[in-house]
Amino acid sequence: MPQKGMRTVFFKSPPSSIPSTPPSSHSSRPTLSDSMVEETIEVAESFVARWRPDLVAAGSLFQGDDREEARQFIKAVKNLHTAMHCLASRHSSSERLVRAHDLMRVGMERLQKEFYRILSVNREYLYPESVSSVQSPMTVSARSSVSDFEVELEDEFRFANESITEVERVSMSAMADLKAIADCMISTGYGKECVKIYKTVRKSIIDESLYNLGIEKLSVSKVQKMDWEVLEIKIKIWLRGVKTAVKSLFEGERILCDHVFSASVPIRESCFAQISKDGAMILFEFPELAAKYKKTPEKIFITLDLYEAIADLWPEINYIFSSTATSMVQSQAVNSLIKLGQNIRTLIADFEMAIQKESSKTPAPKGGVHPLTRYVMNYISFLSDYSGILNDIMADSPLPTQLSMPESYYGTPKQDDNPITLHFAWLILVLLCKLDGKAEHYNDVALSYLFLANNLRYIVDKVRNSNLRFLLGDEWIERHESKIKLYSSKYMRIGWSGVFSSLPTDVVAEISLEDARESFRNFNRAFEETYRKQTSWIVPNQKLRDEIKISLAKELGDLYGEFYARNRGRARRVSGSDPVVRLSPDDLGNYLSDLFYGFGSESVGSVSSSSSSSHSSPSSRGRFVR
Known part of the structure; x- marks a missing residue:
């Protein structure tokens, strides 16, 4: 079973209290006297005569807001059916039975014509989107008895006249009319004819709607031969359409079918299955076909989208296709989830293997x-x-x-x-x-540790x-975060060790003039060498770059500042010789601020040891660069 959508949450169709077929025992049928039988046949004959299917001027039984004529017609046909059973049980003269049978056939032809007309004329109002907005799956339930039509029809119209949209009102009215006709035809033994008309009209709507959503039947071989760009477009079309297909198209059709054929559970389940299962199988087979396409790690995201789409819709899928007749649709959806899940696990394993096998030896x-x-x-x-x-x-x-x-x-x-x-x-x-x-x-x-940081x-x-x-x-x-600091610390300790070691161990200790001058020379040489090398190194992250430079400036700047303050005056430039004190603490800070932008190899330029120059503060990189 799929994991997300099928943990423990399942929606089941509400139980029905309606018998699947009318009672077959003759003893349970009402007994009519001969005069009542004759009167029933005459009443039916008058209605059938007015509404013969071949009468063009007769119009429709189900037009306008008044359904009294339709109600009386259906009542007359049902009573005629009862009279026929009475005649058959008494072995009465075949003449009256044949007459009643002929009337029933013509009456059923009229109802079939009305049924087809309502389905066709109200096609736009009986679109699944319209139907599903009228009733939700949790409120759809079968009626208690087909004999309650009169009360039920009034309830439907009363509900339809409340604060609802015109589309919903027309939809409710058409659904009530279709149900009334279907109840009558099923109870009088003409359910097969009714279902045939319904399937012909409604299946075409399902097929047309799926086509408009871009859902098409594909084979494994056709999918495998597609370029990935083509298949990706089809997957995106499927992802855009699947929610509409399930929540509007199939759910709306299920609601309509349950409502119209509420008189018989087997009929409504069979009818819905024959209307929907071909389209639903095409819809839910596609993800499985896509899962069989050649795999690369980058395809995992769209594969996850496919999986998530089915998993998120699983409660609706489970409800809509809950009958035995549509169980193959559920099975197909589950199978697609299983295949997609296997594909995703394989792609993650392949991704891990790709990391391990990456063999480039060129350093970043x-x-x-x-x-x-x-x-x-x-x-x-x-x-x-x-x-x-x-x-x-x-x-x-x-x-x-x-x-x-x-x-x-x-x-x-x-x-x-x-x-x-x-x-x-x-x-x-x-x-x-x-x-x-x-x-x-x-x-x-040092660069290795900077790379790791x-x-x-x-x-x-x-x-x-x-x-x-x-x-x-x-x-x-x-x-x-602690490891980043450790890597940064190791970079500074190793990368700047030559600069630190060029200064005396104790920068505040008294040393000779010559030792002080030598220390300045050593520091200049070590700093320039390190700086020249590291100006080509890079730290892309501003926060890390600032942290390293601040830490380096503080540690190195403090040591050099102490040494500089104590020994600069004594080691001032000797006429005719190179300057010994080339960097002030401010110069040092400015050079350090230029690091980690990857600008390339540069060197520290000559800086005058005079008071004015040595205390100057460069404001941009390159001011003291040759």
Whole structure:
């Protein structure tokens, strides 16, 4: 059974208290005297004579708001039927029985003509959309007795005259007329003729409506030969039309059929099945055909749309096609869900395998976000929008125990963790492992850590800004935020170790003039070398970029500032020699602010050690660049 739409919620058609066929025992029929039989035949004859089917001027029994003539005609035909049974039970003269039979045949011809006319003339008012707006599945119920027509018809008209639209009023009136005729014809043994007319007219409406919705019959071979672009268009057409087809077309037809043929459960079930099952089978077979198309991971989203469409409509499908006669439609819908679910599980498994098999060895330029990271996280974040459906689909596909995630990554799995949550966490872990391997392709260890920080920042942001946040939780985010800080710290410690080590161990300790000048030279050389290399590196995320630069500026700036303040004056420029103090703390901060934009290799330019120049504050990158 499909998971989402069929957990425990099923809608069943209301029970009917109506016997499927009229009582067959002659003893239960009323007994009429000969005079009453004759009077009944004469009354019927007068009505039939006025409304013979071949009389063009007779018009229609069911026209205008007054149904008194129609009510009397139907009553006369029913009484005639009773009289015929009385005559047959007494073995009366065949002449009166033949006369009554001929009258009944002509009367039924008139009712058949009326039945067809009402169905045809009111076609636009009996469209399923109109019918389904009048009554809902939960309120449709069979009437208690076909003999209650008079009271029922009055109730229908009284209801129709209340505050409803013109379309609903005409629809209700036509439905009442059709029901009155169907009740009469079924009770008098002409149900087959009535059903034949109904099926002819209504099946054409179903077929035409499905055609207008773009639903067409396709074969497996035809679908397999299609270009994906063509099939994708057909899937989108199906997705736009399926809700209308189920909730308006088939539900409206079910309501109409139940109402018109409420006198007989077998007749209405059989009639509805013959009208709807061909179109419904075409409708619900299409997703199964689409599921058999050659698979690629990108097709999972439209496949999920197909699954979700059927699952969301399952309560209506279950109700509308609840009879034995339409059980094959339910089975087809279930089978499509099963095939789609299998397809989705396969696509997720293929997606994981594709991550693991990705073998590019070219490092992401400048230590930025790897294309694999973008692709995988975009894919997973889009998948998270379908988490409800995926929980049901993946319920039968738990992670193998040997693939359990380390506690340092995910924590301790809880019993109430959703299946798809574990799968998402696992896919991200597979990606992170892959990124660890790709970080080794860099020749510079510091750049490897910057690469890991960049990619993990991208991953965490994708989680935070999508439904993944509600699945993986804040604890997962906090754990990986800490890892970003760890990677950033390792980048700074390794990437700037030469600059830090160029300064004395104790920057406030007294040192000789020569040692101070040498320290300035070493610092200038180390800073320029590191700066030149790292100006081509990149940190795309502004928040991470600012965090690293602020941290670096604070740590390096504090040390250099102390050393600069104590030793600048003593180490001032000697005439005829290169400047020893080339960078002020402000210059240092400005150079650091230029990092991580990926502008390429640049070097620190000469800066005068004079007071005016050394205390200047560049306002843009490149001011002190050669």
